[in-house]
Amino acid sequence: MGIAGACLTILLGLTLERGSSSTPADFGMDPARATTRAPVVWSTDKKPSSARTAADATRTPSLPAPTTVRISRLRLSAPVDPVGVAPDGQVAVPENPDRVGWYRFSPSPGAGAGSSVIVGHVDAAGRGLGVLAALSEVREGDQVAVDRQDGTTVAYRITSRRTVAKSALSESGAFRREGLPTLTLITCAAPYLRDNGGYQNNLVVTAVAVPR
Numbered sequence: 001m002g003i004a005g006a007c008l009t010i011l012l013g014l015t016l017e018r019g020s021s022s023t024p025a026d027f028g029m030d031p032a033r034a035t036t037r038a039p040v041v042w043s044t045d046k047k048p049s050s051a052r053t054a055a056d057a058t059r060t061p062s063l064p065a066p067t068t069v070r071i072s073r074l075r076l077s078a079p080v081d082p083v084g085v086a087p088d089g090q091v092a093v094p095e096n097p098d099r100v101g102w103y104r105f106s107p108s109p110g111a112g113a114g115s116s117v118i119v120g121h122v123d124a125a126g127r128g129l130g131v132l133a134a135l136s137e138v139r140e141g142d143q144v145a146v147d148r149q150d151g152t153t154v155a156y157r158i159t160s161r162r163t164v165a166k167s168a169l170s171e172s173g174a175f176r177r178e179g180l181p182t183l184t185l186i187t188c189a190a191p192y193l194r195d196n197g198g199y200q201n202n203l204v205v206t207a208v209a210v211p212r
Helices: 048-056 131-137 166-171
Strands: 066-071 076-083 100-103 115-119 143-148 153-165 182-193 198-209
Touching (some): 066 115, 076 131, 131 182, 131 198, 143 182, 153 166, 166 198
Parallel strands (some): 115 182
Antiparallel strands (some): 153 198, 182 198
16 A cells, blocks of 8 residues: 555554644645646555656656755754655655655655655654654745755745645645656644544645745
């Protein structure tokens, strides 16, 4: 089962602490909601090797990888680990809820097109809230900075926050590799139903690149 069918914090088989029963109100216009379908990695009927091959064809390997993502107003700062596809076909997510993962088959932050995807936990059993739990307080216009391995920083401005059902995430445009360059931050969202697989939604925050 891929990310479209399971919450990010469940992909690694973790048992989650119960989160808030309410979901933050959505806002903004999301330029990432394109008609382009998601990469095949998000489809449960494709093998991970096929997904990697398709995604590699669209990558820009010369761009430096991200090392830190920061949202200063929220005092959010998280180290970034490149992540890919786990052997079972699911997207890999850093086990440490204080770290986030850049899906390395999405465009690198700073690329001229497509959605650079950052994923992370909202919480984890015995470890409290994850760093991306702060996304529930994000506002339109908040500034996001992504530091890269070469010492440069890419700036983004948040334009939308929306709640997407798990089953609809793959068709939401969050994983497109064409169109306006954006940064997409994804974590889990309420409601949390223990007997129905955990969190039922994803919180998807979109930020557009700020011209230099």
